[in-house]
Amino acid sequence: MSEAIPLTPISSYRGIGFDDRMDTVEFRVAERAHIVVDSDICRSCTTKACVTACPANLFAPTSDGGILFNYEQCFECGTCYQVCNSEGALSWTYPDGGYGVVFRQG
Amino acid sequence: MGAGPAGAAAALTAARAGASVVLLERGPFPGSKNVYGGVVYGRVLDEVLPRWWEEVPVQRWVTRRSTMVLTETQALTVDFRTVAWGEAPYNGCTTFRSDFDSWLAGKAVEAGAQLVTSTVATGLIREGGTVVGVRTDRPDGDLRAKVVIAADGVNSFLAKELGLLPSTDAAHLTLGVKEVLSLPREVIDERFGVRGDEGVDVEILGCTRGIPGGGFVYTNKETVSVGVVVSLEHLTAAKVRPEELIADLKAHPAIAPWVRGAEVKEYAAHLIPEGGYDHFPTLHADGLLVAGDAAGMCLAAGIWLEGVNFAIGSGLAAGRAAAAAAQTGADLASYRKDLESTFVLQDHKRLRKAPGLVLSPRVQGQYPGLIADLVEGMFTVTNPTPKPGVVRLLRAAANKHGVKLRHLAVDALAGGRTFR
Secondary structure, three states: OOOEOOOHHHHOOOOOOHHHHHHOOEEEOOOOOOEEEOHHHHOOOOOOHHHHHOOOOOEEEEOOOOEEEOOOOOOOOOHHHHHOOOOOOEEEOOOOOOOEEEOOOO | OOOOHHHHHHHHHHHHOOOOOEEEOOOOOOOOOOOOOOOEEHHHHOOOOOOHHHOOOOOEEEEEEEEEEEOOOOEEEEEEEOOHHHOOOOOEEEOOHHHHHHHHHHHHHHOOOEEEOOOOEEEEEEEOOEEEEEEEOOOOOOEEOOOEEEOOOOOOHHHHHOOOOOOOOHHHEEEEEEEEEEOOHHHHHHHHOOOOOEEEEEEEEOOOOOOOEEEEEEEOOOEEEEEEEEEHHHHHHHOOOHHHHHHHHHHOOOOHHHHOOOEEEEEEEEEEEOOOHHHOOOOEEOOEEEOHHHHOOOEEEOOEEEOHHHHHHHHHHHHHHHHHHHHHOOOOOHHHHHHHOOHHHHHHHHOOOHHHHHOOHHHHHHHHHHHHHHHHHHHOOOOOOOOOOHHHHHHHHHHHOOOOHHHHHHHHHHHHHHOO
16 A cells, blocks of 8 residues: 655644544444545546545545545545546445434534 | 435425325434534524424524625624514524434424434435335335435435436535634623624625635534635635635634634534525426425525525425325425425525625625725825825725726626625
């Protein structure tokens, strides 16, 4: 597996660290990943829009041009597949019933 | 399908009309997947839940509504407050969706609907061209019904399965991100100039680094919610991370004093369908109705930003149409006619040009600075030089921000037509 390029601005942006920000949200993590990325397709993608747009910062570019992703702390907003412009690179469904994000004060 | 405001309202009217109703929710409880941006306007509930305001799980009743224009260093606010909105029958409230949506779904259950949570509708069951039920992710989970109401939210995979919604549509979606910030109740009262259960809703233009969109701040009992809503297409092009826009807003000299010392209690994000009337999906198919965000019902018209009430309004109508279809075989096309007779489609139709105007480059990129400079010029005392005169200041501000006076005239006319 290739290594993720660290995204320094995110972890340190004004006050609250990104991990602390995400720790405020309840996630009931399902075994099944509801996001699947085909990194082979991502390698030919020049925009990698998912990387900056995803509000949960789940997508990280790898040194060989692919994408590393994580589905566990997902808001299920749909931003990633809406902005993805590489046909077939990203498949997205809802997590299984009862799993995923639980907003208390949405 | 979906126990948000649209689905719950549909289940309520359908159950009351005597239909057998299952209200399916993929989250562990209604509202657990939902996020909104400020105010629930409950007037739409009067017809089905008289005196709803006595039991709705309210955070604060909005008695103060501000519209704010920001530049990096300036702020101009139009601030309206009225005692009337703090008394029955009220106008709008702030709430948490986990509370509000659960409450409304509870009303549907009281009316006889069966709420099934933690269950995803994974697809439609079709016979011929007609929708006759849904598949779910439960074992043996097929559910057959005379009518399926897709109230499954902005990503509505059920409407997409029939081709009613495009599979992706970044041009007509916005991304909302929000922080709920905790502060002691008396600190909120003091900073926002309210007391008791009075609350404030502030809508903001010009705080998004030129990315079309806006921001908001509103008060809950012991938290303040702060967020931004931006065009998904332009956010992506700008390569800006969404939480940075919230951080910018919180650091603005006009906003920072409100949220100083507050801790983030919950961070949230959600897509919003803001295309308006001209981008609605087809609202019905054989055996299926589309309501709420799935039907693109959010009204994003600049000074008016509403969604939950439109979801409820469309849901109430969908429930009525579905019950009539199930019981007497009535045509589901009555749904659209019903909506056309209410605020749901009338407001959207009247304001169909508003999303385009409000998100246009001049309104977003140039007018905030122009207006702020004009006002700064008016109130900066230049003694011993005499006052320059408003027209000269307007010319100078327009010039500085690259706006021609004929643009101002064109946009004023367009604004007049859009909001007539």
